[in-house]
Amino acid sequence: MSLAVRPLIISILVVTASFTLYRKWRHRQRSGGVPPPPGPQPAPLIGNLLQIPRRKQWITFQEWTKLYGDVLYFEAGGKGVLVLNSPEAVGDLMEKRGAIYSDRDQSTMQMEVAGGKIELFPQMKCTEEFTIHRKLVNLAFSPAACREYQPYQEKEAYGLLGRLLESPSDYSKHLRRATGAIILNVTYGHEVVTDDDHLVRLNEEGLKYNLQTIDPTNWIVNFIPLMRFLPSWAPGAGFKEFARITRDYNRKSIEIPYSEVQDKLAAGSAPTCYVTRLLEENGSITGQDDEERIIKVTAGIMYGAGAGTTLLAVKAFLLAMLLYPEEQKRIQEELDSVIGSERLPTFKDMESLPYLHNSVLESLRWKPVTPVGAPHSLAQDDVYKGWFIPKDTVVMGNVWAIFHDEKMYPDPDRFWPERWDGRFPDARDPRNFAFGFNRRICPGRHLAFNSIWIIVASILSAFNLEKAKDEEGREIELEYDLEQAERFMPWVKCSITPRSPVKAALIKALMLLPASTDS
Numbered sequence: 001m002s003l004a005v006r007p008l009i010i011s012i013l014v015v016t017a018s019f020t021l022y023r024k025w026r027h028r029q030r031s032g033g034v035p036p037p038p039g040p041q042p043a044p045l046i047g048n049l050l051q052i053p054r055r056k057q058w059i060t061f062q063e064w065t066k067l068y069g070d071v072l073y074f075e076a077g078g079k080g081v082l083v084l085n086s087p088e089a090v091g092d093l094m095e096k097r098g099a100i101y102s103d104r105d106q107s108t109m110q111m112e113v114a115g116g117k118i119e120l121f122p123q124m125k126c127t128e129e130f131t132i133h134r135k136l137v138n139l140a141f142s143p144a145a146c147r148e149y150q151p152y153q154e155k156e157a158y159g160l161l162g163r164l165l166e167s168p169s170d171y172s173k174h175l176r177r178a179t180g181a182i183i184l185n186v187t188y189g190h191e192v193v194t195d196d197d198h199l200v201r202l203n204e205e206g207l208k209y210n211l212q213t214i215d216p217t218n219w220i221v222n223f224i225p226l227m228r229f230l231p232s233w234a235p236g237a238g239f240k241e242f243a244r245i246t247r248d249y250n251r252k253s254i255e256i257p258y259s260e261v262q263d264k265l266a267a268g269s270a271p272t273c274y275v276t277r278l279l280e281e282n283g284s285i286t287g288q289d290d291e292e293r294i295i296k297v298t299a300g301i302m303y304g305a306g307a308g309t310t311l312l313a314v315k316a317f318l319l320a321m322l323l324y325p326e327e328q329k330r331i332q333e334e335l336d337s338v339i340g341s342e343r344l345p346t347f348k349d350m351e352s353l354p355y356l357h358n359s360v361l362e363s364l365r366w367k368p369v370t371p372v373g374a375p376h377s378l379a380q381d382d383v384y385k386g387w388f389i390p391k392d393t394v395v396m397g398n399v400w401a402i403f404h405d406e407k408m409y410p411d412p413d414r415f416w417p418e419r420w421d422g423r424f425p426d427a428r429d430p431r432n433f434a435f436g437f438n439r440r441i442c443p444g445r446h447l448a449f450n451s452i453w454i455i456v457a458s459i460l461s462a463f464n465l466e467k468a469k470d471e472e473g474r475e476i477e478l479e480y481d482l483e484q485a486e487r488f489m490p491w492v493k494c495s496i497t498p499r500s501p502v503k504a505a506l507i508k509a510l511m512l513l514p515a516s517t518d519s
C-alpha cells in the first residue's frame, strides 16, 4: 500500500466505525426502548452478515421462521433487514402500508455507477420524479396497451418454433433470443433478425455489469462509503473503474436504440412501440418539459428488467412439462380441442384455454423467478405488532416462503394446475406476489404474462418435450439447481420433437414467409 494512501484508509476506517456506533446509539434513542422484531443475534459491527448465506437465502429465511416467527429482523452491512415470510405480514406492511414501504435502498456503488444522480426509476426512492416516470411506464404497459403488442409476441413465438425445429438442442439460445426480441420489439419496434443482434449484445453485456453492481454485498465501498473519496489509482478503488464501465453501458443502452427510433421516425418507417406511442402524446402525459428524456431513459431499462425475467419464467414452465408429462399431455389435449391440428394458437384463443392459463399461473408459483422479490426500503420509522422498525430498513417479501405456505397452497412442491380451478378459494393468485408489491409492482407484468403464455402455448401445440434418453434408451434424470444463473433447465439435455408432420410443415411454411408478415 502506498504511504500516501495509508493514512487516508486508516482515517476512513476510524470514521466509519465511529459512525456505525453513533447510528446504533441514535437508533436506540429513536426506538424509545421498543424492541426490534425477533431475529438472530448480531455480532458487533458486522451484524448478522456472516450468518446469511450467499445462496438460497430464501430457504434460510424460511427456516429461521421456526425460531423467530414470520417477521424477521437482522443486520447486515450496517443496515437493518426485515424479511416478511407470510402473506399476512407482506399484506400488512408492503401492501397496506405501501406508502412508506416502497422506497429503494441506494447503495454507494449504485450512486457511483449513476455518477451521483440516480436517473433510472427502479433505483429511485418514491419521490415525485419516480411517480412521474412510473406514470409513463404504467400507461405504456397497461392491459389495453399490451393488447397492441400482441402481434409482436405472436411473431416472435412462431419464429422461435422455426428455430426449435432446426436446432432443438440450442433451445436455451432460442428462448433467450425470443424473450429479448419481444422486449426490443415492444420498446423500440426493433426486429431481431440474427442471433448476433447489436442491441441484444449491448444489453446483455451491460446486464452482466449491472447485475454485479446492484448486489450490495459485492462491494466493500457499500460497507465503508467514505472509500468513494479514494483516488481511482488507489488500492481498493477498483470499484471506480467497474462503475465507469457499467455507466458507459447504461448510457449506450439508453442512447443507441433511442436514436435508431429517431432515425426511423424521420424516415417515416417507425413501427408502433413504447417509444413512439409515448412520443405521440407530445409531452401531455406528465406535463413535464423533459417528457422526451423520461421516455428515453425509461425505455433504456426495459431489456434489463424484462428479458431475463421472462426467460426464467418460460424455463420454469418448460421444466414443469419435463417433470410432469401428464400435465403436458393434458395441456396439449386442451390445445388440440380448441385450435385443432392445423394452426398455431393466437391470443384470441386465450380465454378458451383455462387449463393452460392455470398452468402458467401455477408455474409462476411453483418456481418464482425472484424468490425474495426486489428489496424495498422503509421511508420512515414504523411500529408493527409492538416492534420498532427503523427508517431505511431494507424490506424483503419472501415470495418463496409465501408460495410454500401449506395453508394457502397445499402440497406446495407439486406442480399442480388444478389448484387454480376453484377448489382452494383462499389461494391467492401468485401474480399478487411474483411481481412485487404496491407502488413498485412490476409494470411489465401484463406484457410478461402474455409473453409466457404465447411462447408456451406455441411450443406445446407444436412440440413434445421429453427427458433425453441415454444410449440404452433410459431417461436421463434432470439436473437442475435453483441457484444457477440459468437456474431452470440449465442445460439439461432434453428432446423437443414435432408432434406431427402437419405441425412440422406448418412451422416450415411460416419460416418461408418474410419476417414482417409471418404472424
Ligand code: HEM
Residues within 6 Å of the ligand: 121, 122, 123, 134, 183, 301, 302, 303, 305, 306, 307, 309, 310, 313, 369, 370, 373, 374, 375, 376, 434, 435, 436, 437, 438, 439, 440, 441, 442, 443, 444, 445, 447, 448, 449
Ligand atoms: C415473468 C417476468 C417478470 C417477473 C417475474 C418480474 C418481476 C418483477 C419484480 C418482482 C419486480 C420488483 C417489484 C417490487 O419491487 O416490489 C419487478 C420490477 C420491475 N419490472 Fe418486472 N418482472 C417480469 C417481467 C418484466 C417485464 C417484461 C418488464 C418490462 C418490459 C418488467 C419491468 C420491470 C420494471 C421497470 C421494474 C421496476 C419497477 C419499480 O421499481 O418501480 N418486468 N419485476
